[in-house]
Amino acid sequence: MIVAVTAGKGGVGKSTVTFNLAAELDAVAVDADLSMADLPAGRGPDLHDVLAGRAEAVEAVHEGGPVDLLPCGRSLAGARGTDPTALCDALDAVERHYGGVVVDCPAGLRSDAGIPLLSADACVLVTRPTETAISDALRARELARAVETPLVRVVLNRAPEMETASIADALGAPVLRLPESESVARAQRTGQPVATQAPASTAAEQFERLAAAVHSVRS
């Protein structure tokens, strides 16, 4: 199963959700933000190489870390040298080999955000409880509709206790609230999923719920 983690706006926590959801689902996290990659990259081939035909998708997956990861190159020249239409085949190949894929989509509404959504069986929309983030999330929701990818959950990141029914109504999916959390920040600093770093934390429970919701779509 391929799950796309999308957001209209950058900086709302897409990469954090991707990494932790991939850990929960025992899936490969793919950083598909070709121009502004966030997930850590190591040595060896990356998604730029895959989309430029220099490496196979499966051989670019880095195993051995807390989460299997297909990282993305950091250079703009590398991003410019890619064929974005090759992403669908690359994600399919990783899914065939590993079973599960969670894709970190780029922010925005251009085709680079649309193509991973098109490949995905379902998507998760990450946003923040701010006016700009919600209005961008509405546009991202439209993009997901345009490519006919079902939305499983809206993740309202770093949100205080609040009423979320109106957001769920506007975006057309249940909302899962992730509170501002020191355990998420600490896990991120150490490069670990929250479930490993702070298994009893609220954030870890919420990621578990998110994974269960994604699982329910698969079955």
Add this chain to the structure above:
Amino acid sequence: MVSLDCHTTTAGGVTLVTLRLESEAATHVRVAHRLDGALWPPRRQGVPAAGWDKNGFEGVVDGTLALGYATPADPDTAEQPARIVETRPPSDDGDLSPETLIREFGAGTPPRDAVSPGVPATTVADVDGTETGSESAVRGDDGGGRREGPPPAVTAWLAAVERRLGDAENLASATSLDDATAAVAGVGGAEEVQSLQEQLAADGEALRALARECDELADRAEAVEVPVETLARLA
């Protein structure tokens, strides 16, 4: 019933094909390119425009539809440059592909100007998998970096002329019937021999003109002296 009207014009070794399709009722049509050479489709955001692939065009005609494409093929290599190979009632299936998304929403890759000077511009794969020349070579600039030797487009052209000369020399040196037959087959047949001769005549003229221009530019390059130190002091 769908009718197809074709028209070709040739300019600079490229054949431009104009197609006019007419149908009284909405009909899904597939038009195939028939000339002996690659099809260069119109492009949107760097990908072939909706309905185009390396073999032709597919889409719905309702009334009149005008289309056009280019090809390096000679217009005489087929009786008609394109023809209708399939017609059927239109279906409601939406075309959801990565290419459609790029056409509709725009390419997300960074623009050329965002890439640092000196980094080679990327090449764009054509529909048939061949690569067109790099943008910097087409534009004639080098992105700010100092270039050693001639640009790739010039090197590629010279290599092509050299290949043609090699073929011509093989043809000229054939002394037996077997050698001549092999040499003619090597260039693709008797018709190709004629076009090779014509192309080499054009190559000769272009090379002479280029040589004159190169001499002139080299003389000017040697004669001019930029007062680097003075300008640096003034700045």
